Amino acid sequence: MREVFRRPRGTQDILPDQVSRWRTVEEKFRHWCGLYGYWEVRTPAFESRALFERTVGDATDIVEKQMFRVGPPKADEGRPEQKEKEEWVLRPEGTAPVARAVLENGLLSRQSLVKLFYVAAIFRYERPQAGRLRQHHQCGVEALGSGDPALDAEVIDLGWNFLNDCHIEGLSVFLNSIGCLQPECRPRYRQDLLNYFWQKESLLCKDCRRRLQSNPLRILDCKEETCQPVARKAPKSWEYLCPACQDHFSRLQDHLSGMGIPFEIDGHLVRGLDYYQRTVFEFRHMGLGAQNTILGGGRYDGLIEELGGPATPGVGFGCGIERVLLAMVPTPNEQEQSAVIDVFVAPLTKAAQKEGVKLLSALRKKKIAADMDYSEPKNPTGTEELRSLKGQMRQAHKRRARLVIIIGDDELTRNFLTVRDMVEHRQWTVAFGDAVAKITAYILGQRDPSLR
């Protein structure tokens, strides 16, 4: 027996009965992005490793242990003419690639505010568990070119309206500000946080003791039982904001209140990526267990500069599509979208099939959804040339075809075909020459009564 291939661990096949739900979410997302003036961008699935080291931060889990490496083919490895010494990785998050693309393509030299969205596969080498895959999918927005808190509010409002449109109930918005790089702002917070955690060092897990050296803010995110009570009593970042960040944060809250978006301040929300400044936020769904963040984002005013561009503020979010689907309240007609067709062509003999295939092609050119039965007879030399009319009618019924076109020897010799309306239970005949035009007109008339 040959080995059966299986998909890689932490990935999933999205089969046709699920794809309609995916498309619903993606279409809703595109719709809302359009209403807010965001344009779609598509970037490569792999990027330079340094792009993420520089922006996400080299002391983060993503960069330290979660990036899939992409290399040249074996035959090319180490060949002297292989000039590219660059290391590539599959995109582990969505923001840095978009910022790179904005800068590289000079989008900000043409307009002062660039508003983009993406729908993309994201790859992280993690231990797979419920709601966490090695390939997952995100829809996200990035708005670059303004530091105005009204733009932070717009981005949050977009996410809020999109997720509500997906019928997600029990969604909570958590908000925080982690300040800026001014010495009296986040650096002062970081120092106080460090002092606090050093006093509790013996209570921290191994990873967090290492984070004391590299990235103390990450300790606030630690899910270990020993670390959580320590983190809960830690100083809160919004208590350390400089006057400008304080003003930004309070204006953002005013905007959100004005928009009617309920939110809670979580002084320990940090999002753990180095590029965030000031605003960070998460939308959580209580029904999802440990992986309950559906959408997360924030402001990244230093990111473009970090990539070698001019100082450019920006804000955005990423939203996990798998988690949206888990949290969505199913609507009753979701199952209804299997391949429904207008016309089922049912030839009864091989000679009739020749005409049936031509008719099928002609109807599809007229944008009529049409299909036929392709099952081969069990005994090709036997008397039964094709599947019986009864069998074909069953197929037509399953596909919920409006019309069935029957072509038998009788029809062939007399140059007409039989049309049966499966809803009104009546049948009539049409000359071959008129068939395409008449069937098309009939179907269009059924779809739109004004054409009748």
Ligand SMILES: [Zn+2]
């Ligand atoms: Zn500040």
Ligand SMILES: [Zn+2]
């Ligand atoms: Zn820990």
